[in-house]
Amino acid sequence: MVFIYELPLGRGLINFLPEEENLALETYHTWARLFELQRYYSWIVDRFHLSTMMYQLRTYGKKHNFAWLEDRLLPLGFRLVFCKRTDDSFGRARDERLKVSGNPSQYDDLRPFIEEQKLMNQLVAESKLPTLTVDVSDNDVMNAVGSIAGWLAQTGGLHMQDSGA
Numbered sequence: 001m002v003f004i005y006e007l008p009l010g011r012g013l014i015n016f017l018p019e020e021e022n023l024a025l026e027t028y029h030t031w032a033r034l035f036e037l038q039r040y041y042s043w044i045v046d047r048f049h050l051s052t053m054m055y056q057l058r059t060y061g062k063k064h065n066f067a068w069l070e071d072r073l074l075p076l077g078f079r080l081v082f083c084k085r086t087d088d089s090f091g092r093a094r095d096e097r098l099k100v101s102g103n104p105s106q107y108d109d110l111r112p113f114i115e116e117q118k119l120m121n122q123l124v125a126e127s128k129l130p131t132l133t134v135d136v137s138d139n140d141v142m143n144a145v146g147s148i149a150g151w152l153a154q155t156g157g158l159h160m161q162d163s164g165a
Contacts, residue, residue, distance in 0.1 A: 014055045015048060018062070024052070025064075032072045040160050045103065050080075050123045054116060070128040079157050080129040081148055084121065087114050089137035104127055130155060 011017065016024040028049065035043060043058040057063045070078075085093060090110045098104050107113075124131055132151045133143050154160050 014052045015059070016056075018060055028052075028066070028069055032069055035078075036072065036074055042080075049128065050120060053123050054119050058116070060121065067128070074128060077157060077160055078129055079152070079155070080124065080127055080131040081151075082120070082124045082133045083132060083136045083144065084117055084133060085135065085137040089139075090114060092139065130157075 011020065013027055014022050049064075049069055053064050053066065090113055094107045094110060097107060101107065126134070132148060134147050138142050
């Protein structure tokens with residue numbers, strides 16, 4: 001038997017099909033509840049609701065409203081860190097990514113990545129969450145980490161404020 005995987009890791013919260021929307025949204029509600037139940041746990045969540053909004057908008061023309069989710073994340077002290085790069089730095093980033101990519105051909109045309117970043121920039125600007133934008137054009141990870149850690153310390157993001165809930 002031969003298996004052909006179009007999506008080797010399967011679909012998820014970002015790239016769900018329209019008919020899977022209810023399941024995806026239920027999963028977001030579950031994540032929100034988990035965050036509320038574990039309010040003193042430190043979370044780093046990568047590619048969450050804004051990535052879903054971007055993918056669903058670009059792929060299906062549907063903009064999901066996650067204001068309800070951000071309203072639940074705000075009292076928990078969630079913050080948004082947006083790592084972006086200048087358009088002319090995507091080529092250098094591609095060179096690094098090709099060293100580990102399982103699908104190098106996806107980087108043949110960098111225009112979709114640049115377009116996605118522009119859309120993500122708009123979605124970040126619309127977010128209710130406190131936001132830090134970090135320019136990673138120079139690929140200096142240590143500098144980016146330092147900026148993020150400094151911002152978290154400065155804005156109280158390293159400790160949960162007890163709301164009595």
